[in-house]
Amino acid sequence: MQQNCIEAVAGGFSHCLGFFGMRLGLLLLARRWCIAGVFQQKFDGESAYVGMSDGNPELLSTSQTYNSQNESNEDYEIPPITPPNLPEPPLLHLGDHEASYHSLCHSLAPNGLLPAYSYQAMDLPAIMVSNMLAQDSHLLSGQLPTIQEMVHSEVAAYDSGRPGPLLGRPAMLTSHMSALSQSQLISQMGIRSGITHSPPSPPGSKSATPSPSSSTQEEESEAHFKMSGEKRPSTDPGKKAKNPKKKKKKDPNEPQKPVSAYALFFRDTQATIKGQNPSATFGDVSKIVASMWDSLGEEQKQSSPDQGETKSTQANPPAKMLPPKQPMYAMPGLASFLTPSDLQAFRSGASPASLARTLGSKSLLPGLSTSPPPPPAFPLSPPLHQQLPLPPHAQGALLSPPVSMSPATQPPVLPTPMALQVQLAMSPSPPGPQDFPHISEFPSGSGSRSPGPSNPTNSGDWDSSYPSGECGISTCSLLPRDKSLYLT
DNA sequence: AGATTGATTGTTGTA
């Protein structure tokens, strides 16, 4: 269990976070969390993990096997360590942010829902992780605001430490921004939605609010329905007759118009978003999708209809779409590390309208710091990223570190925060295998357990996948793997 | 205007 947990968490995180040379800390943190049971639920229960292992029996079986063989998880007796409680803010931030990256990188693509999307396109940020955290530890939800602040401060620290060249790449920045906004959005959606859906505000506030609307129009419509035999539209007292036009009946025989690319994109994306954060409202999802949509290149947008067709006729087995070839909804995968300054810069004018919308003054984060945390009523969100085939580099990142965390070889000794910090500090560049010999000592055979393109590369591929050194926030976007994404 | 999705609400039909 622990291994799987670490694999999924650390591996997934590291895949994205590796760019920032934080893999070590990531791994350690992930292991810590896993051991601590933060993610235990996700990997203990079939229900929680079924999604992740869906289409990937091996993984599931592995998880189960591990569960059966290692029921001594409780033996660790380590109190759940939730990010908010982590003593070291930087690490906490790291974990939280990485969580965002994790979902960001693996949330969408290869789950079959978004067959042709490149997984990078799925900037469905912190939904899942935030959900997981919220589910697993009620603490986190209440701490989100704090985390958010920490994240911001942390990002600011990052920003201050580098000459933000991001501004030199508007497109990337755009995507970064949108992704960030999405991350923020989603990560906060939990809280927000909790508030929004709180009993005080009746879900049907719109329609439930009884407002005796007895207009002639309604009478007319009533008569119409009586005559036509159609069911009368819900009287909806509260609903203002704002859309009388909308009521006009559609001809059932009317040939359906071709669905717009955006609609298709929305359809696909929202599924994933909702899957990861069921509590996300339509508005939230819509904004996120819009943001993502804006981040897409024209060419990618154009391809949407095809995508939709492909999906509708989804006769092709999931395996066929495993290798995300040419990203159709390619979106910079690193998209989320945007510093406040970057955001600010974009807000100042360079940002796309959509992002401005998303990031703008819209109360996307209402009550974030004031409202009490919502009850951790997040249903287990089926991890939609489980089946996502990871690109070779991603797999490499996902597979190699986890293996190294095998409980068999890694005693459940948690690194101290100080150690983590030290290690992090000592490895400013993405730690390659040379930095972590223990990683390479594990067979890369595990690389075949996930669907998708087999990843011949293992930890040794780290170097090629993640250029060492200045893999900073900005330079990471220039990684080869993402190049193609920007070529469009 | 119409499309996307899902929750909600109202209406209708049936047991």
Place this chain on the structure above:
DNA sequence: TACAACAATCAATCT
């Protein structure tokens, strides 16, 4: 009367 099934509406966004 209770329940199930169906239909309509709404949200934000894009085409």
